[in-house]
Amino acid sequence: MQFNDQIDFVRQHIKKNKLRVFMTILAATMGTAFLIVLASVGFGIHDTMRKEILDNRLVNxxxxxxxxxxxxxxxxxxxxxxxxxxxxxxxxxxxxxxxxxxxxxxxxxxxxxxxxxxxxxxxxxxxxxxxxxxxxxxxxxxxxxxxxxxxxxxxxxxxxxxxxxxxxxxxxxxxxxxxxxxxxxxxxxxxxxxxxxxxxxxxxxxxxxxxxxxxxxxxxxxxxxxxxxxxxxxxxxxxxxxxNLENVTAVSKALKDEGYSVYSIADQLEQLDVFFLAFKAGLVFVGTIAILIASIGIFNTMTMAVTERTREIGVMKAIGASPKLIQRLFLMESAWIGIIGTIIAVIISYGVSFIANMVLPIIVSTALGEEEFASLDITFSIIPWQLVVIASAISISVAMISGWRPARKATKIDVIQALRQEI
Incomplete structure (x- = not known):
């Protein structure tokens, strides 16, 4: 089967079950968007803290x-x-x-x-x-x-x-x-x-x-x-x-060894970065749980796809389709769900981040008062490209894993039993 034929096979099933596939993509989108937006708060707070420390200070x-x-x-x-x-x-x-x-x-x-x-x-x-x-x-x-x-x-x-x-x-x-x-x-x-x-x-x-x-x-x-x-x-x-900044640690250590009490902004930033690395990892972990919940929907969709197309699978096996080809077809479908869900989630996440950074300062300034908030320079949400890559990798990987079990089930379908099944 040519690659174009494989894509047609996947597209026909998606067209046939538009509503179910749409709801599955929606679940994947919500899970991925939740992960990105939640983790973006950690990146925003981290950036705010670094700016606060670096204000009017020299890093060296x-x-x-x-x-x-x-x-x-x-x-x-x-x-x-x-x-x-x-x-x-x-x-x-x-x-x-x-x-x-x-x-x-x-x-x-x-x-x-x-x-x-x-x-x-x-x-x-x-x-x-x-x-x-x-x-x-x-x-x-x-x-x-x-x-x-x-x-x-x-x-x-x-x-x-x-x-x-x-x-x-x-x-x-x-x-x-x-x-x-x-x-x-x-x-x-x-x-x-x-x-x-x-x-x-x-x-x-x-x-x-x-x-x-x-x-x-x-x-x-x-x-x-x-x-x-x-x-x-x-x-x-x-x-x-x-x-330069790279030599701050070496100079600080030499001074400490000679009995001086020293403090450098590099030491503070290093401690801050370690703390927020753990904090952001925790937020990504919590967000991943939402994607895992969405994976249940992908698993159910792919299981239904295998059940509904049992006769087609039997025909493909009868004409010589290999188990790897059949497995790849269903993995392509689950991957497609993950990719589309991820793309939509990234777009939504940037929109939510932009709105949060625009609206939340107004809410906070109303609560604290204009004078108190005027001295604050807070970024509530930042979405770096690294976060997009991590979230996309997690989302697509979870989608692939969710579709793997149904795809394996498709390869084990008995040809004779499949051909006897009513259309």
């Missing part, structure tokens, strides 16, 4: 913690293999006040090495990076943190600073919280850049970013007014940046 960044960290150790870290840059940011740990054109604010100064910051791409909204110790970059919300001093003294509603910041000079003072007073020394700073806004809308960046060259000058002011020699003006943290 390693945070290093040590109570004895100093500039000498930072220089040693810079010399390591596979290390692109080492950023040692130190913040002033006492009372601080800035004054600009009659507006004042309590902005924290952070000193850093801008040569290292350049290597990791210090993001600017406007201006440039500092080139001497009295030039600074200010946070994106620096102006909003400055309040009109006269209004504050008059107990009226103070306004914030509205003028352009680039090129402006302001005075910077330090003081002790315990005495609630500021040191008389003033340091004049010039704003040459504005940092880019944080990725998360609720974060406020009001910091002053100065070059580490300013540290001796500020330390001298601090020493002049503090009696305790053990007091420290600066406290800081070190971020080591590997030259």
């Amino acid at each position: 960044q390693i945070e290093v913690y040590s109570s004895e960290m100093d500039q000498a150790k930072v220089e040693e870290l810079k010399k390591r293999d596979k290390v692109k840059a080492v950023v040692f940011r130190q913040s002033v740990g006492i009372n601080q006040q800035t004054e600009l054109d009659g507006y004042t604010g309590n902005n924290t100064m952070t000193v850093t090495d801008f040569q290292e910051e350049k290597k990791v791409g210090f993001a600017l909204k406007d201006g440039r990076l500092p080139e001497n110790k009295h030039e600074v970059v200010v946070g994106s919300h620096f102006a909003e943190s400055l309040l009109e001093q006269k209004a504050a003294e008059a107990a009226s509603e103070p306004s914030t600073y509205k003028e352009p910041l680039i090129g402006k000079q302001f005075t910077y003072k330090m003081g002790l919280y315990e005495k609630n007073e500021l040191f008389p020394e003033e340091t004049r700073m010039t704003i040459v850049g504005i940092a880019k806004e944080p990725a998360k809308d609720w974060l406020m960046d009001t910091n002053i970013y100065a070059d580490a060259a300013i540290m001796p000058e500020l330390n001298q002011i601090f020493i002049n007014h503090v009696e305790d020699e053990n007091s420290e003006l600066f406290y800081g943290n070190v971020n080591v940046y590997a030259d």
